[in-house]
Amino acid sequence: MANVVRLQYESKPPPFGHEMRKCFSFDPEYINMNHGSYGSLPSPVAEAIKPYYALAEANPDLFHRFTSIDLIRDVRKRMAKFVGAAHTEEVVFVPNASHGLNTILRSFIWEEGDIISSCNTTYNSISRTAEYISDIPPHPEAVQFTLLFPTSHSEIIQNWRAYVKSLNEIRNQSAQKLGRRPKIVAIIDSIISVPGALLPWKEMVKICKEEDVWSVVDGAHSIGQELDLNLAEANPDFWVTNCHKWMYAKRGCALLYVPKRNQHIIKASFPTSHAYKKGGGSNFVEQFEWNGTIDFVPYISASCALDFRAWLGGEHVINDYCHRIALEGGKRLAQILGTEIIDQGQDFQFTLSMVNVAVPFPPTMSSAFEIDMAFRRKLLIKRKIYPAFFYHNGKWWIRCSAQIWSQVEDFEVLGEAILEASKEILEEFGDGTEKKTMIIEDKDERLIVN
Ligand SMILES: Cc1ncc(COP(=O)(O)O)c(C=O)c1O
Numbered sequence: 001m002a003n004v005v006r007l008q009y010e011s012k013p014p015p016f017g018h019e020m021r022k023c024f025s026f027d028p029e030y031i032n033m034n035h036g037s038y039g040s041l042p043s044p045v046a047e048a049i050k051p052y053y054a055l056a057e058a059n060p061d062l063f064h065r066f067t068s069i070d071l072i073r074d075v076r077k078r079m080a081k082f083v084g085a086a087h088t089e090e091v092v093f094v095p096n097a098s099h100g101l102n103t104i105l106r107s108f109i110w111e112e113g114d115i116i117s118s119c120n121t122t123y124n125s126i127s128r129t130a131e132y133i134s135d136i137p138p139h140p141e142a143v144q145f146t147l148l149f150p151t152s153h154s155e156i157i158q159n160w161r162a163y164v165k166s167l168n169e170i171r172n173q174s175a176q177k178l179g180r181r182p183k184i185v186a187i188i189d190s191i192i193s194v195p196g197a198l199l200p201w202k203e204m205v206k207i208c209k210e211e212d213v214w215s216v217v218d219g220a221h222s223i224g225q226e227l228d229l230n231l232a233e234a235n236p237d238f239w240v241t242n243c244h245k246w247m248y249a250k251r252g253c254a255l256l257y258v259p260k261r262n263q264h265i266i267k268a269s270f271p272t273s274h275a276y277k278k279g280g281g282s283n284f285v286e287q288f289e290w291n292g293t294i295d296f297v298p299y300i301s302a303s304c305a306l307d308f309r310a311w312l313g314g315e316h317v318i319n320d321y322c323h324r325i326a327l328e329g330g331k332r333l334a335q336i337l338g339t340e341i342i343d344q345g346q347d348f349q350f351t352l353s354m355v356n357v358a359v360p361f362p363p364t365m366s367s368a369f370e371i372d373m374a375f376r377r378k379l380l381i382k383r384k385i386y387p388a389f390f391y392h393n394g395k396w397w398i399r400c401s402a403q404i405w406s407q408v409e410d411f412e413v414l415g416e417a418i419l420e421a422s423k424e425i426l427e428e429f430g431d432g433t434e435k436k437t438m439i440i441e442d443k444d445e446r447l448i449v450n
Contacts, residue, residue: 002070004078004300007048007307016321020405031385031410035401036196036221036354039245041301044311048304049250052297068296069289075303076285079255082306083223083241084230090263092256092288093299097220100240100256101126103270104216105133105185113174113182114140115167117213121147121192121392126218130187140182143167147192148393149356150344153200160204164211185214188236191221194390195342196354196399198226202234209235223247223255224309225352227319237262244298246353248305252298258284318404322353326402329411330355333400336415342397353403359389359396360422364432367391371425378421385410385417 014020023042026032032040052071056063072093080088094100105116106129116134118127127144134142145163147156167184175181186208190201201217208215217236222229224246231239239257243249258266267280273291275283312318327348330341339358343350365371372389380386388399398418400411 001074002067003074004071004303005051007044007304007311009044009307009311013312016404017407018405024405026405027384029384031413032403033385033387033400033406033410033414035403036193036245036399037388039242039248039251040403041244041250042248042305042308045248045250045301045304045308048307049297049301052300056297064293064296068300072289072296072299075300078303078306079243082229083239083255083257084228084232084234085257085259086232087260089285090231090257090259092258092285093302094240094254094256094288095252095294095298096244096254097123097218097240097242098125098129099270100254101187101216101218102129103256103266104238104240104258105129105187106270107266107268108183108185108214110138110140111180111182112138112140113171113178114138115143115171115182115184116140117143117145117167117184117186119145119147119187119189119192121194122187122189123193123218123220126187141170145186149195149197149342149350152345153203153349157200157203157207161207164207164213167213168211183214184212185216187216187218190217190219190226190239191352191354193221194388194399195350195356195392195397196221196388196401197343197350197356198352199350201236205234205236208237214238220254221245221354224315225319225322225354227315231257231259235259243302243305247302248308250298250301252295253302255302256288312404319353321404322402322406323351325406325408326351326353326355326400329400329402329406329408330357332408333357333398333411333415333418336412337418342392354399354401356397356399359398359418361396361426362431363394365396365426366432367396368429371396371429374425374428375421378424379417383417383421385414387414 014022024040025043076091077088080091085091116130118130130142134140171182171184188201188204189199191198205215215237217239219239219241223241223243241255243253244251263284264281268276269287269291271292273287275286334341334357337360339360342356375389390397
């Protein structure tokens with residue numbers, strides 16, 4: 001069996017902060033404050049995966065029929081341990097979180113009276129998935145839990161309990177009519193995309209268990225950002241994470257966790273594998289080992305990324321730094337803009353490595369898509385610095401990702417750029433009290449992709 005080579009770095013890593021940019025391939029003029037969307041591949045990880053690309057091309061048949069399967073089994077074993085799964089066979093690779101979550105949600109055998117629940121803060125394409133499932137027969141009902149910031153973990157847990165109980169009452173009424181008990185499936189973010197915020201997802205999962213509701217956890221932002229993952233203990237029914245975001249794997253690498261007790265739900269991988277057996281649901285791992293030819297090296301890169309992280313000092317060292325910069329940088333940015341951060345509690349329960357700061361707009365400012373586009377043009381293209389922008393609870397916000405290359409000074413540069421850009425946007429679009437014509441220069445379809 002071929003194993004992935006564990007890398008031992010001989011030199012010391014550069015210190016965190018701007019010197020760490022040496023380990024990434026960024027345009028020297030660009031300040032990356034949006035690691036959360038697409039991740040960033042460290043150059044040592046890019047180097048470490050080259051031999052696997054060489055193997056794939058040296059003998060494509062040997063690599064795809066034997067070597068890559070062994071290598072990916074080895075990496076899966078390492079990843080299962082890393083996320084605290086009880087068994088290696090509960091963890092498989094998929095290309096991205098959307099793929100994993102769609103696999104789960106479309107695998108349920110939906111019946112009339114079933115309920116699929118998302119949140120107003122669920123990642124857009126995932127709440128669209130719930131909507132799509134509800135749109136096709138047998139039309140399970142799509143419902144939403146409302147989460148409005150500022151809030152607190154205890155308030156969310158209290159509201160979640162009441163919400164899940166109310167779904168159960170609806171189910172009980174349907175059960176009487178239908179003569180069977182419909183199912184409820186709840187999509188829960190561990191860390192929301194926008195606002196970038198850690199939810200009390202373990203408590204939310206526990207409430208689902210108590211109320212006999214399936215929990216599907218969207219942990220796209222978790223691995224590499226959320227410390228000490230222990231899935232066996234948290235016990236979600238399903239969980240998906242992107243290794244290419246905070247864990248530094250090559251893009252196209254995500255983990256799908258399905259505990260053995262629930263593997264019968266995933267009857268077939270998507271796309272269907274050669275390994276599918278009549279009836280489905282019996283050979284979970286085998287089906288996901290091969291379900292169409294893709295570049296398998298991103299899966300292998302997960303192991304190289306963990307080696308790189310060990311070299312940096314490990315998970316706690318990395319995340320302590322990013323968390324400190326997120327908090328200090330977020331506060332400094334709010335000070336420059338004269339606004340506030342969204343996480344207003346004393347203990348910053350929602351903040352890991354992402355921080356959300358209000359844009360200095362008047363409260364009348366609308367939520368138009370063109371405003372997001374204008375920020376993209378004015379920051380990403382014109383000023384070469386970029387965080388994410390979003391509208392939540394009547395306000396525009398900035399989501400900044402702090403990373404090992406970040407310094408508080410980056411937030412200061414961003415602050416000046418946002419002051420200028422928001423002033424320009426107010427001049428161009430008005431403050432929302434009157435309708436102005438929105439002129440979009442340089443309209444470029446590529447920018448529309450989030
Ligand atoms: C919470 C959340 N879920 C799902 C996704 C989708 O990830 P991907 O595009 O890698 O499928 C994202 C992407 O940013 C996300 O933030």
